[in-house]
Amino acid sequence: MADDRAERELEPTAAAGGKTRYDVRANGTTRVRAKSGAIEMRCRLILLATWFLLSMAIMPSLSADEPAAVEPAKRKLVLVAGKPSHPPRMHEFNAGVRLMADCLAQVPGLETVIVLDGWPRDEAVFEGADAVVFYMDGGGGHEVVQEGTRRLDLVQQWADRGVGLGFMHFGVEVVPDQAGDRFHRWIGGYYEHMFSCNPIWEPSFEAFPDHPISRGVRPFTIRDEWYFNMRFVNDEPGNAPWEHEAVSFVPILVARPSDAVRDGPYVYPQGPYPHIQANKGRAEAMMWAVERKDDGRGFGFTGGHFHDNWGNDDFRKVVLNACLWIAKVEVPEQGVESTLAEGALDRNLDPKR
Numbered sequence: 001m002a003d004d005r006a007e008r009e010l011e012p013t014a015a016a017g018g019k020t021r022y023d024v025r026a027n028g029t030t031r032v033r034a035k036s037g038a039i040e041m042r043c044r045l046i047l048l049a050t051w052f053l054l055s056m057a058i059m060p061s062l063s064a065d066e067p068a069a070v071e072p073a074k075r076k077l078v079l080v081a082g083k084p085s086h087p088p089r090m091h092e093f094n095a096g097v098r099l100m101a102d103c104l105a106q107v108p109g110l111e112t113v114i115v116l117d118g119w120p121r122d123e124a125v126f127e128g129a130d131a132v133v134f135y136m137d138g139g140g141g142h143e144v145v146q147e148g149t150r151r152l153d154l155v156q157q158w159a160d161r162g163v164g165l166g167f168m169h170f171g172v173e174v175v176p177d178q179a180g181d182r183f184h185r186w187i188g189g190y191y192e193h194m195f196s197c198n199p200i201w202e203p204s205f206e207a208f209p210d211h212p213i214s215r216g217v218r219p220f221t222i223r224d225e226w227y228f229n230m231r232f233v234n235d236e237p238g239n240a241p242w243e244h245e246a247v248s249f250v251p252i253l254v255a256r257p258s259d260a261v262r263d264g265p266y267v268y269p270q271g272p273y274p275h276i277q278a279n280k281g282r283a284e285a286m287m288w289a290v291e292r293k294d295d296g297r298g299f300g301f302t303g304g305h306f307h308d309n310w311g312n313d314d315f316r317k318v319v320l321n322a323c324l325w326i327a328k329v330e331v332p333e334q335g336v337e338s339t340l341a342e343g344a345l346d347r348n349l350d351p352k353r
C-alpha cells in the first residue's frame with residue numbers, strides 16, 4: 001500500500017517534469033537524478049515522513065504558498081543598564097531600561113531582554129541579539145572598555161555581523177585612545193572630555209528629519225543634561241547629514257543652545273570652553289542615527305540624566321523608535337505608542353540616599 005500511495009502521488013509531478021527520476025533508498029534517504037523514465041521504487045517501506053521530504057524537494061513552490069507553520073522569529077533587542085550612580089532620580093539606568101522594556105513589550109516582532117547593574121555575568125544573553133543598547137556611565141568606567149579590549153572586540157564582532165548599537169547619556173562618552181575609533185565606526189561619534197560639554201538646559205526640538213526614528217514625534221521641549229559638540233567623524237559639526245566611508249549620518253534631535261548655555265556653567269568641568277562659546281548660534285545634535293557600511297545601524301542619545309523625563313511621551317517615543325530601528329523592526333507610522341501606568345516613574349529606582 002505504501003508503494004501504491006507513493007507512486008500515485010509522485011507520478012503526475014514526475015510526468016509534468018518529464019526528466020526527473022527519484023530513487024528512494026532503503027535507508028530512507030532520497031536521491032534525485034535528472035533522467036527521464038518511470039519512477040522506480042526500490043523500497044517497500046515508504047514512510048509518510050519520507051514522502052513529505054520528497055514533496056518538498058519536488059514542489060517547493062507549493063509549500064511556499066502555504067501559511068507558515070511557526071511564528072517568524074522575533075528580532076532580539078538587549079538593553080544593558082549600567083551600575084547605579086548619581087543622586088536619586090538621576091542616572092537611574094536600571095529603572096530606565098525596565099521602563100523602556102515595559103513600553104516595548106507589546107511591539108510585534110520584537111523580543112526585549114534587559115541586563116541590569118552593568119555587564120552581564122553570563123554573556124549568553126547577547127546570543128542572537130539583533131541590537132544592543134547601552135544606557136550607563138561612560139568614560140574610563142564605561143562597561144565596554146573594561147577587561148582591556150576584550151569587550152570592545154566582542155562588540156566589534158557584533159558590529160561586523162550587522163548588529164545594531166545604541167549608546168545613551170553618559171554611555172556616549174569614551175576615552176578617545178580607548179574607544180574613539182570604535183565609536184566612530186559604530187555610531188559616528190562620541191562625547192570627548194573637554195571637547196564636548198554637558199550643560200543642563202532646555203532645548204526646543206521643533207522639526208525632525210524624514211526618518212523612521214522621527215515617526216509620530218511631536219515638537220517638544222525638555223530640561224536635561226543634554227550633551228553636545230560630540231567628536232564626530234572628521235570633526236563634522238553633526239547638525240546636518242553627512243556620509244563617510246564607515247557610516248552615513250542623520251541628526252535626529254537638533255536644537256540651538258542659547259549663548260547663556262554655551263557660556264556655562266556645564267555640569268563637569270564647569271567651563272566655559274572657548275571653542276564652545278566660539279560657535280554661538282550654531283545648531284547642535286543631541287541625538288543622531290547612523291547606517292553603517294557593515295549593514296548595521298546605530299544611534300547616540302545624549303539625554304537621559306533625569307529619570308522623570310521618561311514621563312514625556314515624545315522623549316520616550318523617539319528613544320523607543322530608535323531601539324526598533326537599529327533592531328531592524330519596522331517603526332509604526334505613528335511611532336511606538338506607550339503610556340505609563342500611575343507611579344511607573346517611581347518604580348524600580350535604585351536604593352540611593
Ligand SMILES: [Zn+2]
Nearest residue numbers: 091170225305
Ligand atoms: Zn548625567
